[in-house]
Amino acid sequence: xxxxxxxxxxxxxxxxxxxxxxxxxxxxxxxxxxxxxxxxxxxxxxxxxxxxxxxxxxxxxxxxxxxxxxxxxxxxxxxxxxxxxxxxxxxxxxxxxxxxxxxxxxxxxxxxxxxxxxxxxxxxxxxxxxxxxxxxxxxxxxxxxxxxxxxxxxxxxxxxxxxxxxxxxxxxxxxxxxxxxxxxxxxxxxxxxxxxxxxxxxxxxxxxxxxxxxxxxxxxxxxxxxxxxxxxxxxxxxxxxxxxxxxxxxxxxxxxxxxxxxxxxxxxxxxxxxxxxxxxxxxxxxxxxxxxxxxxxxxxxxxxxxxxxxxxxxxxxxxxxxxxxxxxxxxxxxxxxxxxxxxxxxxxxxxxxxxxxxxxxxxxxxxxxxxxxxxxxxxxxxxxxxxxxxxxxxxxxxxxxx
Numbered sequence: 298x299x300x301x302x303x304x305x306x307x308x309x310x311x312x313x314x315x316x317x318x319x320x321x322x323x324x325x326x327x328x329x330x331x332x333x334x335x336x337x338x339x340x341x342x343x344x345x346x347x348x349x350x351x352x353x354x355x356x357x358x359x360x361x362x363x364x365x366x367x368x369x370x371x372x373x374x375x376x377x378x379x380x381x382x383x384x385x386x387x388x389x390x391x392x393x394x395x396x397x398x399x400x401x402x403x404x405x406x407x408x409x410x411x412x413x414x415x416x417x418x419x420x421x422x423x424x425x426x427x428x429x430x431x432x433x434x435x436x437x438x439x440x441x442x443x444x445x446x447x448x449x450x451x452x453x454x455x456x457x458x459x460x461x462x463x464x465x466x467x468x469x470x471x472x473x474x475x476x477x478x479x480x481x482x483x484x485x486x487x488x489x490x491x492x493x494x495x496x497x498x499x500x501x502x503x504x505x506x507x508x509x510x511x512x513x514x515x516x517x518x519x520x521x522x523x524x525x526x527x528x529x530x531x532x533x534x535x536x537x538x539x540x541x542x543x544x545x546x547x548x549x550x551x552x553x554x555x556x557x558x559x560x561x562x563x564x565x566x567x568x569x570x571x572x573x574x575x576x577x578x579x580x581x582x583x584x585x586x587x588x589x590x591x592x593x594x595x596x597x598x599x600x601x602x603x604x605x606x607x608x609x610x611x612x613x614x615x616x617x618x619x620x621x622x623x624x625x626x627x628x629x630x631x632x633x634x635x636x637x638x639x640x641x642x643x644x645x646x647x648x649x650x651x652x653x654x655x656x657x658x659x660x661x662x663x664x665x666x667x668x669x670x671x672x673x674x675x676x677x678x679x680x681x682x683x684x685x686x687x688x689x690x691x692x693x694x695x696x697x698x699x
Contacts, residue, residue: 343569346375346562354668355380358661358682361689364628364648365392365541368665371549371634371643373565374558374575376498378644378665393498396506396538397647400621401454401654402632403533405551405591408447410486411462412587416469419590420446425457431525436460436532451594452602454618456532463531467524476524477511484510489582491546491557492539497574499561506543509536534622545645548632551595552615552640554588556580596637603655604631607663609677612670613637614663618654626650626690631658635666642669650690657688 355366359382368378381391411417422444429436441453450458466479473479487493493508507513509530514522517536529535539547542560550557556578565571595615598604603618616633629651634643644662651657660681667678674682 343563343566343571346370346377346564347379348377348669351378351665351668352380354674354682355665356382358664358685360686362648362651362657363391363690364646364651365395366644366646366661366665367392367541367545368642368644368669369545369549369560371552371557371640374549374560375564376560376562377642377669379562389500390502391541393500393540393542394502394504396504396540397628397630398535398621398623399506399533399537399539399544400619400628400630401456401533402544402547402617402619402630402645403537403539404451404454404459405595405617405632406487406490406492406547407459407463407531408451408591408594409490409551409581409583409587410483411466412447412590413486413582413584414466414472414482416466416472417447417462419448419593422446423450423455423458423461425455429457429460431464431528434525434528447590448594448597451591451617452597454598454603460528460531464524464528467527480509480514480527481511484508486582487537489580490550491579492537492543496542496546497559498542499563499571499575503542504540506539507537533619541645541647544630544632544647545643548634548645549640549643550581551588551591552634552643553578554592555583555585592637595633599633604633604659606655606660607633607666610635610663610667614666616659616662618659620653627652629656629658630654631662633659633662633666635670642666648690651688652690657685657690660685 355378359380363383366378366380369376379392381387381389383391424444425438428438436456438456445455445458466483467476469479487508492506494505495503518526527536530537546557546560558578559575561575592615595617596613599608599614599616604616607614607616612635614633614635615637616631619630621628621630629648631654632645634640644665646658646662648657664678664681667674
């Protein structure tokens, strides 16, 4: 099914026609009939939670790109925006069933584990001299001030800080007794944050990512494994993957300081009540004190770190960029929420082969948040839309294979 969309920049119908998922078309048709943003009564099926203007803007931003935008209301779990694109057009599976390496977007979750377990404190400093080194293992880290505290490490996305902290946990025999117990403890924390399996969204075909537990590691590494074997998970690579929906949910759980609602695309109404599982909050295992520190670090990432692109708003944004390594150009990722202390939107953006997280994913997320919170884009943001439309890694990748 192919439809056009209205361009906010020109006020004219775009010449580009995009294939849109049925849920998006249904929403637009319902709203055109009812002339109501929320479609209060729709007798044949529950009204959708998706916001048309966010869907429209997201569709515009995703032209020429492969990936997903997912945004939710942290207070309810309602999906506010879900836009995908691929060489074959929109594909919901990219958002709810495609498990990617999360890259540095997983670092807030790692920090929550390390803090809650008492392995580090907010003021723990770890030195980084342009990267992590251990024997023949070398991991680069971009230049930044050193040593950094935890909040600073989140802000500048220091690989060394998180790799050393992850190894500290896995090697702590005094606290855990064995590496297996340490991995199991780490695994359980992340699963409690909605990672490692399907969340249960009210859409068909959802799949979960991977959080490696003892059974998985024993099966994969037939000759045995050591903490150094799996250290890459500390920076969001290797034996850990997540879907964009899961990353968005992680952002929502941090925005809520420790709980989340199962994401859903259908509204809860008197005529069409949702099952209780969508209305029941899920508590994570991380401590409230840990969340306070991580939120501060994600705010610092916006004010002084890797996501300063988003520090031009009247509302405080918290975020974490991610650059996921893979064959070919890196993937661009971002998770975040706003406003900082009264969050109304949590978001994840994942763009295949989009480069650094700050290059593409972060500015796209910022535009979606601005549209939702302010109701329109500023002239400066409209210029950013035009710039992002010119950045089309999909076209470059397709042409390079010819």
